Amino acid sequence: MKALQIPAVLIALIVLAAVPWFGSDVLVQFGINALLLAVLAQGWNIIGGYTGYASFGNSVFYGLGSYGVGIAMVQWELPFAVGLAFGVVLSVAFAILLGIPVLRLKGHYFAIATLALAQVMTAIVSNVKIAGQNIGLVLPPLNNDLLFYELALGLLVVATLTIYWLSRSRFGFGLIAIRENEEGAAVMGVNTTLYKVLAFALSGVFSALAGGIHAYWVTFIDPESAFDISLNVKMIIMAVFGGPGTVFGPIIGALSLSAISEFLSSEITSIAGLFFGVVVVAAVVLMPRGLADMLRRFRTTGWRYFAENIKATRL
Amino acid sequence: MSAILEIKNVTRRFSGLVAVNDVSFDLQPKEILGIIGPNGAGKTTLISLISGTLPPSSGDILFEGKSIANMPAYQRARLGIGRTFQIMRPFPGLSVLDNVAVGALFGRGGGNAELARARELARAQLDFVGLGKNVDQRADELGGPGRKRLELAKALAMQPKVLLCDEVMAGLNLVEIDEVIDVIRKVRNEGISVLVIEHVIKAIKSLSDRLLVLHHGEKIADGDPETVLANQAVVEAYLGKRRA
Structure with missing residues (x-):
């Protein structure tokens, strides 16, 4: 990291941490959502951005994290922290059991296979008695947005530090090598199967923790909302918009897109969805490598940056 | 000295096609072994079999006396087998x-x-x-x-003990070829055994200690470069019967 970046990140962090003390309730609630989305985007960044496997299965981890907390707190009357740990255990088990067969697939096939996982999980959980079947679970309410906000922020910090470590560790280089050329990575000594499963599981840990916090915060979960595939689409859009395979890109993507989406849906309610779509399409065409890459290269290339990307997409 | 790499009756089929057919040879420590053959002779398949990106259909591959035929590619890399790709994949x-x-x-x-x-x-x-x-x-x-x-x-x-080079000279000009030959010689002088697959016969003749010729997946000659290149079967494989 360059010399100026560390103070800048610290200041941003202090400002973010102070939001509940000067911001309105609405802002704090927006903040909890946006921060949890940023955690999800960072979680996806590990398997999708660094390892190059476009997972649509991360909403399964999110759902398992939600149900971990739900089942532990409602059915077994255990504390929240135990619920979070239970959700993480479920996610890691899922990542290992299903990751081993599914991670043999590449590209579109991997995406489709993981897409199916979320659907299957909805159907399964709807029939599990301890999970409240298709009625869902109502968690004991805790009216403390400050706590949820700081928890979400803390989780985002841990996720980001993990990714920072990835970007400069042997493990992270192995993942990047897999993304860039899997066969090439294997003949250079990277245990590709192990690394992919570990990345999938690590990605699952953060998604599950975000799901657990969200479940306790909204105090209600059902199979439809816990394993919602559109949430997975959101985390991909946010990570890719910000810059997949970078340390801060997915955070920037998640926070900025959350803000845009919030603004649009309050100002121009009826066609907000359309505008959001336009923002995403424009971003994909004009800066396919994400905001992070755009900010880095714009200084040297100027407006030509966008022209080159349009040319590269052969519109 | 015992061989660092032994290929024993290795065969690889792709459904009907036999890409490598019952090939056996060995690579000695600090040796530069050249493998030549016309297009489609099975050279790259052979390298993939040794590096582990393809499993052999039958036969065995020994590295320092131990079978590696069923080992995944990354484990072979960790034992000390390094390879380059013909289609460069950085x-x-x-x-x-x-x-x-x-x-x-x-x-x-x-x-x-x-x-x-x-x-x-x-x-x-x-x-x-x-x-x-x-x-x-x-x-x-x-x-x-x-x-x-x-x-x-x-x-x-990777600090390999064996380096497998898949057409590292293809597409280079004469000066660049000489430079690569120089690098490979230096590699050998550091104690690494080298297996070189090449199309440029002139280059490989001067570089190799020993030359092996593949044709239609079969080994048709093995020996010192001069003798092998004068071999009737080798000339026929490259130029066809009539002109030879």
Whole structure:
């Protein structure tokens, strides 16, 4: 990291941490959502951005994290922290059991296979008695947005530090090598199967923790909302918009897109969805490598940056 | 001296096609073994079988006396088998330096866990193959000859005991070929056994200690380069019967 970046990140962090003390309730609630989305985007960044496997299965981890907390707190009357740990255990088990067969697939096939996982999980959980079947679970309410906000922020910090470590560790280089050329990575000594499963599981840990916090915060979960595939689409859009395979890109993507989406849906309610779509399409065409890459290269290339990307997409 | 690599009756079929048919040979320590053969003779398949990206249909491959035929590619890499790819496959989004650093981070014995040290080793390896000036470039910005050298540096950064070179000279001009020959000789002088697959007969003749000829997946000659290239079957395989 360059010399100026560390103070800048610290200041941003202090400002973010102070939001509940000067911001309105609405802002704090927006903040909890946006921060949890940023955690999800960072979680996806590990398997999708660094390892190059476009997972649509991360909403399964999110759902398992939600149900971990739900089942532990409602059915077994255990504390929240135990619920979070239970959700993480479920996610890691899922990542290992299903990751081993599914991670043999590449590209579109991997995406489709993981897409199916979320659907299957909805159907399964709807029939599990301890999970409240298709009625869902109502968690004991805790009216403390400050706590949820700081928890979400803390989780985002841990996720980001993990990714920072990835970007400069042997493990992270192995993942990047897999993304860039899997066969090439294997003949250079990277245990590709192990690394992919570990990345999938690590990605699952953060998604599950975000799901657990969200479940306790909204105090209600059902199979439809816990394993919602559109949430997975959101985390991909946010990570890719910000810059997949970078340390801060997915955070920037998640926070900025959350803000845009919030603004649009309050100002121009009826066609907000359309505008959001336009923002995403424009971003994909004009800066396919994400905001992070755009900010880095714009200084040297100027407006030509966008022209080159349009040319590269052969519109 | 016992062979470092032994190929024993190895066959590889792709459904109906027999790409490598009952091939046996060995590679001695510090030897440069050249393998030539017309297009489709099974040369690259053979390298893939040794490096582990393809499993053999039958036969056995021994490395330092132990069978590696059923070992995944990454374990073979950690034992000390490094390879280059004919169709050059750098990690395109990474810098030239980091491409090679991956080899140092993993590679033989599990490599070097520390990134700073791995980059140091990578830099030395890039100097060795003559890419010292290009360390900060992105790998996909390198031209063809540069990528050939990068392939070599990546494999060498793994500190292999055996280096498998898949057409590292194809597409290079005469000066560049001489430079690569020079690098491969230096590699051997460091004690590494080298298996070179090549199309450029002139280059391989001067480089190899021993030459092996594949044709339609079968070994048709094996011996010192002069004798092999004068062999009637080899001339026929390359030029056809009538002209020979």
